[in-house]
Amino acid sequence: MITSIGQGGRIFTAFGGDTVGVIAGAVVVVFVVVCGWWVVRTYNRLVRLRNQTQASWAQIDVQLKRRHELIPNLVEGARGYAAHERGTLEAVTAARGEAMGGGLGVTDRAAAEDALTATLGRLFALGESYPELKADQHFSTVQAELTSAEDKIAYARQFYNSAVQSYHTALESFPGNVVAGLGGAHERREYFEAAGVAQDAVRVRFA
Numbered sequence: 001m002i003t004s005i006g007q008g009g010r011i012f013t014a015f016g017g018d019t020v021g022v023i024a025g026a027v028v029v030v031f032v033v034v035c036g037w038w039v040v041r042t043y044n045r046l047v048r049l050r051n052q053t054q055a056s057w058a059q060i061d062v063q064l065k066r067r068h069e070l071i072p073n074l075v076e077g078a079r080g081y082a083a084h085e086r087g088t089l090e091a092v093t094a095a096r097g098e099a100m101g102g103g104l105g106v107t108d109r110a111a112a113e114d115a116l117t118a119t120l121g122r123l124f125a126l127g128e129s130y131p132e133l134k135a136d137q138h139f140s141t142v143q144a145e146l147t148s149a150e151d152k153i154a155y156a157r158q159f160y161n162s163a164v165q166s167y168h169t170a171l172e173s174f175p176g177n178v179v180a181g182l183g184g185a186h187e188r189r190e191y192f193e194a195a196g197v198a199q200d201a202v203r204v205r206f207a
Helices: 017-080 086-100 106-129 133-134 137-172 176-180 196-201
Strands: 004-006 011-014
Touching: 017 086, 017 106, 017 137, 017 176, 086 106, 106 133, 106 137, 133 137, 137 176
Parallel strands: none
Antiparallel strands: 004 011
16 A cells, blocks of 8 residues: 655555455455355256156146046946956056056156057947947046046146256256256156157047
8 A cells, every 4th residue: 555645734545456456356256156146046946947847747646646546447337338348458457557567767657658548548439339338327427537637647748748848958058057067966857758659549538
């Protein structure tokens, strides 16, 4: 610091190297704070998007389990009128077992569920061949419940896939790709979409 005395005894002070150092230090502190805020904000956004994919998947799981619970009642109802349609009834039961099997990834589970939907289509086609079955109140009630479950599954699937897409976009774009690389359980998720033949499975409208 340099001090000088001017006219009238006034004191003038000129700041030198110490002041420059203080300013530089302040700039560094501000930069660190901004970077820290940026990292925390980005990380929290990734966590929010990741949690959204998990929550939306939970909704799919709930609806799938509801559908699985309804199917045995449907099969038993059909058995009373079309017991000799053994192949169709067994196919539905087997497809349900595959869909409920543990250890399936999201893509494999989607394929199993679509295969189940296809076999259910064959089961409901029996209603056209057996008017008494179609007129059965229990069969009609389960059919209506499956219609509702199917619609909810379709909506939940769309919501989940949209959440996954948003999460992937955040992971792959800057600054999310940098922050995700710093640590944390941030990884890509599978879409709930069937591949190959399963994509062409007939969509059942239970009505």
